[in-house]
Amino acid sequence: MKALVYAGPKRVEVQEVKEPEKQDGKVKLNIRYCGVCGSDIGIYLGTHPRAKAPLILGHEFLGIVAEEGKKFKKGDRVVPYPLLSCGHCLACRSGNEHVCNTLGLIGIDTDGGMCQTVYTDEDVLFKVPDGVSDKAAAVIEPLAVLVHAIHMSGFEALDTAVVVGAGPIGMLCGIMLKHAGASKIFISDVVEKRLEIAEELGFIPVNPAKENLEKVVKDATNGEGCDTFFECSGAAVPAMQMTDITRVRGKICIVSVHKKPHEVNLRDVNFKEQTVVGTRVYTKEEFGRAAELTKELETELEKIVTHVVPLKESDKVFDMIADPECGTIKIVVDCENV
Incomplete structure (x- = not known):
C-alpha cells in the first residue's frame, strides 16, 4: 500500500509499504482522509523528541470499516481516539489518561494513518454522524x-x-x-x-x-x-x-x-x-463530544479545510504550509487518491 513516510529531517516520501496483517481483536479500516497537524510539522523538521524515522505520519484520520466488527459494521465511517496512555501512572489512575506521564500518540510513537489501510482497536473508534461530510469529519480530532x-x-x-x-x-x-x-x-x-x-x-x-x-x-x-x-x-x-x-x-x-x-x-x-x-489534548468523552458537534458545525468546519491533497502528492504538504502565499489553514490528505 502507499503511505506518507517520515524518512529523516525535512524528508518525507510517498512510499510503497507492506500492508498491515490482520490482527485478532482489531478491525480493518480503509483510510479516506488524514489531516496534517502542527505536530507533523515538528516531525518533518526533525525537532520532535520522540518521532523516529521511518514513520508513517498522521493521527487525524477518517476511516471506513472494511470488515464486520463487534461494535461497528462494514461501511461505517469512524475516527480513532489516538492517544496512547500507560494506565498505571497517577494521571491514568485518577481518570486523566490524556495527561499520562508517558503519553504517546498514533503517528508519532507508532505508525499513523496517512496511508491506505490500518488495523485498530474498536474501543477507540467513534462513529461519524450520518449525513456529516467527510471534509467536516476530517477535523474531529483537532x-x-x-x-x-x-x-x-x-x-x-x-x-x-x-x-x-x-x-x-x-x-x-x-x-x-x-x-x-x-x-x-x-x-x-x-x-x-x-x-x-x-x-x-x-x-x-x-x-x-x-x-x-x-x-x-x-x-x-x-x-x-x-x-x-x-x-x-x-x-x-x-x-x-x-x-x-x-x-x-x-x-x-x-x-x-x-x-x-x-x-x-x-x-x-x-x-x-x-x-x-x-491545556493538553482532550479526554475520550470530549473526543466523542467533538464527533457529535460536527452535526451542528459542519458548514464552519468545512471552511477551514482549505486544501485537499491526494496521497500521491502528499510529500508537498509541508512546502505548502511553509508558503504564506498558499494561504493554508487545514490540509487534509485524500488517502484514496493514490
Whole structure:
C-alpha cells in the first residue's frame, strides 16, 4: 500500500509499504482522509523528541470499516481516539489518561494513518454522524482539542474572547467560542488569507503587523480588555502581551504548545488576579463530544479545510504550509487518491 513516510529531517516520501496483517481483536479500516497537524510539522523538521524515522505520519484520520466488527459494521465511517496512555501512572489512575506521564500518540510513537489501510482497536473508534461530510469529519480530532480547551478555560457565554493564531487550532477555537455564545471574538494573525476566512466566519480579524491588538481590543471593551484569552500561536510576543490584553480577573488559556520558555508578565497575573490555565489534548468523552458537534458545525468546519491533497502528492504538504502565499489553514490528505 502507499503511505506518507517520515524518512529523516525535512524528508518525507510517498512510499510503497507492506500492508498491515490482520490482527485478532482489531478491525480493518480503509483510510479516506488524514489531516496534517502542527505536530507533523515538528516531525518533518526533525525537532520532535520522540518521532523516529521511518514513520508513517498522521493521527487525524477518517476511516471506513472494511470488515464486520463487534461494535461497528462494514461501511461505517469512524475516527480513532489516538492517544496512547500507560494506565498505571497517577494521571491514568485518577481518570486523566490524556495527561499520562508517558503519553504517546498514533503517528508519532507508532505508525499513523496517512496511508491506505490500518488495523485498530474498536474501543477507540467513534462513529461519524450520518449525513456529516467527510471534509467536516476530517477535523474531529483537532476540534476535540478545543472542546477540552474551552471547558478548561472557564469561558462563559457572552464573554469577549481573543484568539491569537488563525491556524487550524485558532480557527477551531473561534468556531467553538461562537457556538458557546461569545459576544465578540477577536482573532489575530499576520496571514491575510486566513484573516479573510476568519471574517467570513464572523470573527473580528486583526493583523498585528498593521494594528495594535491591545488597542483594538481595549477600544472595543471600554479600556478593560477581554474576558478570556486563548493563546494558539506558540509565539513569544503574545505570551508577553496576553496579560495586558486580558482584563482584571480575566482568564488566559494556553492552547498552543510553546517549544521553549517565553517571558510572561507575572506581575499582571498578581495585580489583576488573572487565571492562567494550560491545556493538553482532550479526554475520550470530549473526543466523542467533538464527533457529535460536527452535526451542528459542519458548514464552519468545512471552511477551514482549505486544501485537499491526494496521497500521491502528499510529500508537498509541508512546502505548502511553509508558503504564506498558499494561504493554508487545514490540509487534509485524500488517502484514496493514490
